[in-house]
Amino acid sequence: MSQREEVLSVLTRLADAWNNGDATSYGNLFTEDADYVTFFGLRFVGRQAIADSHRELFEGPLKGSKLAGFGEPRVRFLRDDVAVVVAGGGSSLTGGDDPAAEGRESTLTYVLVRGDEGWQITAFQNTRVSRPWEA
Numbered sequence: 310m311s312q313r314e315e316v317l318s319v320l321t322r323l324a325d326a327w328n329n330g331d332a333t334s335y336g337n338l339f340t341e342d343a344d345y346v347t348f349f350g351l352r353f354v355g356r357q358a359i360a361d362s363h364r365e366l367f368e369g370p371l372k373g374s375k376l377a378g379f380g381e382p383r384v385r386f387l388r389d390d391v392a393v394v395v396a397g398g399g400s401s402l403t404g405g406d407d408p409a410a411e412g413r414e415s416t417l418t419y420v421l422v423r424g425d426e427g428w429q430i431t432a433f434q435n436t437r438v439s440r441p442w443e444a
Contacts, residue, residue: 313384316392316421319428320382327376327400330367336360340422340431348415348437374400377408390423397438414438 310318319338326334336359339345345353353359379397386392399408399415408414420432 312386312389312392315423315428316384316394317382319421319430320378320394320396320419323430324376324378324398327363327367327374330372332360332364332367335363338430339433340424340429343430344432346434348435371400371402373404374402375404375406375408376400377406379414392419392421392423392428394419394421 323335323338326332326338336356339356339359341356342354343356343359345359347353353362377398377400379399382394382396384392384394394417396417396419397414398417399413401408401413414437416436416438418432418434418436419430421428422431423429
């Protein structure tokens with residue numbers, strides 16, 4: 310498996326954990342000291358905080374939601390052990406395959422590092438797509 314494929318497999322596992330409502334598996338894809346910034350600017354620091362916040366979401370307002378990606382992610386390797394991924398994606402509250410149809414399309418930025426545990430996400434930023442010129 311190429312490095313690119315290894316990095317993208319982390320994002321596939323992230324989506325699988327979300328789609329299964331598995332907050333522990335979701336959190337385990339992040340480093341212990343990861344930074345996680347939601348689309349509305351809330352910041353969580355650390356694997357445990359990410360898992361705990363998602364457990365609340367998966368048991369509450371995002372129960373049954375589905376995470377989906379859009380288009381081809383851009384993967385850049387800053388070093389052999391550091392990758393930046395910019396991708397399109399979003400969550401469907403109805404469990405459908407098209408979050409964009411629900412107005413939930415985002416641009417997602419991930420920074421991944423490769424360490425003893427393999428590739429993990431150390432920083433994440435979710436920015437909701439808006440088109441203010443169309444308002």
